[in-house]
Amino acid sequence: MEVEQTSLPGIGLRHDFTTRSGQRIGVVSHRTGRRDLVIYDKDDPDRACQTVKLNDEEADALAELLGAPRIVQRLNQLHQEVEGLVSVQLAIPAGSPYAGRPMGDARVRTRTSASIVAVVRAGQVFASPGPEFVFAAGDIVVVVGSADSTSEVADILAEG
Numbered sequence: 405m406e407v408e409q410t411s412l413p414g415i416g417l418r419h420d421f422t423t424r425s426g427q428r429i430g431v432v433s434h435r436t437g438r439r440d441l442v443i444y445d446k447d448d449p450d451r452a453c454q455t456v457k458l459n460d461e462e463a464d465a466l467a468e469l470l471g472a473p474r475i476v477q478r479l480n481q482l483h484q485e486v487e488g489l490v491s492v493q494l495a496i497p498a499g500s501p502y503a504g505r506p507m508g509d510a511r512v513r514t515r516t517s518a519s520i521v522a523v524v525r526a527g528q529v530f531a532s533p534g535p536e537f538v539f540a541a542g543d544i545v546v547v548v549g550s551a552d553s554t555s556e557v558a559d560i561l562a563e564g
Contacts, residue, residue: 508535
């Protein structure tokens with residue numbers, strides 16, 4: 405699927421794509437943080453026929469509904485295709501030595517060969533977080549690796 409990105413000077417960014425049925429859908433991310441979900445007229449792709457303004461909480465809820473299940477579904481498909489590969493979801497406990505610290509401090513891949521592929525926080529999905537991503541207590545970390553390596557990640561996140 406091709407997603408087009410357009411800079412909107414003074415406003416923010418617009419991301420658009422066309423569904424398989426030919427419907428054009430977009431999201432305008434304003435510099436203020438507000439997001440608009442836009443559905444375009446099928447006959448005139450430059451004309452918005454419906455715009456839904458979303459506050460942060462609503463955008464997070466929509467992202468959770470659309471994003472988190474899709475990531476888990478893709479991971480499940482992947483480890484069905486690759487023998488020995490598993491994906492697990494691990495919570496960052498309140499007492500974790502990594503709560504409030506960058507992900508890179510845990511050195512998960514170096515220590516275990518498993519990979520953190522996403523973090524879900526308050527309904528928002530952070531796919532492919534970098535080493536500078538700061539963990540928070542309550543985050544759900546999606547880890548991919550062998551059964552042994554993902555178990556080691558659970559120990560690292562809980563105990564250090």
